[in-house]
Amino acid sequence: MRLLIRIMRVDASLHMIMMETPSFAMKSLHAKSITNRPSPSTRIVLSSCSSRSYYSACCGERALRCCKQYCTGAAVAALKPLPSDMLQAKLRGFSSSRIVRVPDDRISSSCSKSVRGCSDSSTVASNDTSSQDKRHDDANLEFQEGKRQILLRPDGAAAEDDDERRLFTVRENVGGGAIHVIMGPMFAGKTTSLLQRVQDARNAGRKVGLVKSNKDTRYGVSAVVSHDGIKFPCVAVSNLAAFRAHVGEAQYKELEVIGIDEAQFFEDLFEFCQSAADVDRKTLIVAGLDGDFLRRRFGSLLDLIPLADSVTKLRACCELCGEPAAFTFRKTVDTETEIIGGADVYMPVCRHHFVSGQIAVETARNVLHVHQASRTSEGADADTNAVSLSSF
């Protein structure tokens, strides 16, 4: 995996550091891991790159070291694109003199180009020189070499001062409670996204708890694991009241963020989330299936939507054509709603293939039914014959 860091000169005293990795899921993790200890003179760049050319930008020890080495008087920070309310929350407490607004077009015109090397940075850096470009290339290399360390750092360094806390904490609703729903078919990246948000919150110094249903033990009981193998320790329980009992009241009170995976399996999902967000003021990140293999509502995840602050429906890639897949197709003939399984039992499909798949399944069922019926009636005839023969 490549990790590219790019330095763009915004004005004489401000450079912006941006990083890009090919994996959307890991970007925030990378950014948070190296985003620590902004200096008191740190200035904050507000930008809103389009999500297509999604960039995480950061200010960190490594980044600042890199800046000192390669740029003049740089004090840098930039935030990845965030909804404005989150941005406002992040920036609370910073004096306005430290906040610099960079016009979106200056950022995105540059972002939309290839990031390999930094020659395209000149669209932003008005007086960049070729030697600076060379230094930028060196900076890229430096960070590429360091990427493994960055990736594996478990939870980033703890925030050391209030400024830092304010800058990187995802307290979009501090003390107010919040519910964020992540839903979609299987393989859509729900768990990956949940783990990313949980990790972000933990890196920001928030007390985080993670819980999943103990019905799904495919990858073990004490960790939430994505289909790609990304793991995070968790409590596995049959219902959410049991989670609270398991962690104990004192520890539950301490929790600021609670991640819930496989939410469709929790019968008390609605009650727990309502009370945890409204009464206990927790931030809940809830990931689960919105629909089952027949596209019927699954559990009570959908009931949370009127209570939610945000709802994200993710899609996978259709296993049959590669188009975006919003539905889960069950490959077996089982008809119960709950059948634990992975790619052996399920595949994500697009609308077209869901519908044609259901037609195929229905046809197969009908054929089977007719076949069974004719065998039964043959059997019945045989029985009748047997009876009539024996009666003679």
Ligand SMILES: Nc1ncnc2c1ncn2[C@@H]1O[C@H](COP(=O)(O)OP(=O)(O)O)[C@@H](O)[C@H]1O
């Ligand atoms: N058909 C597919 N479409 C998208 N991702 C897939 C598909 N099959 C396997 N995957 C893998 O599944 C990962 C998502 O896993 P995960 O976050 O556990 O999803 P979910 O929790 O929604 O089931 C993707 O990053 C990808 O590597």
Ligand SMILES: Cc1cn([C@H]2C[C@H](O)[C@@H](COP(=O)(O)O)O2)c(=O)[nH]c1=O
């Ligand atoms: C569609 C569907 C799924 N399930 C099960 C199968 C898996 O164990 C989980 C979903 O896991 P993921 O993290 O979203 O990949 O739910 C089920 O029981 N019934 C269904 O209809």
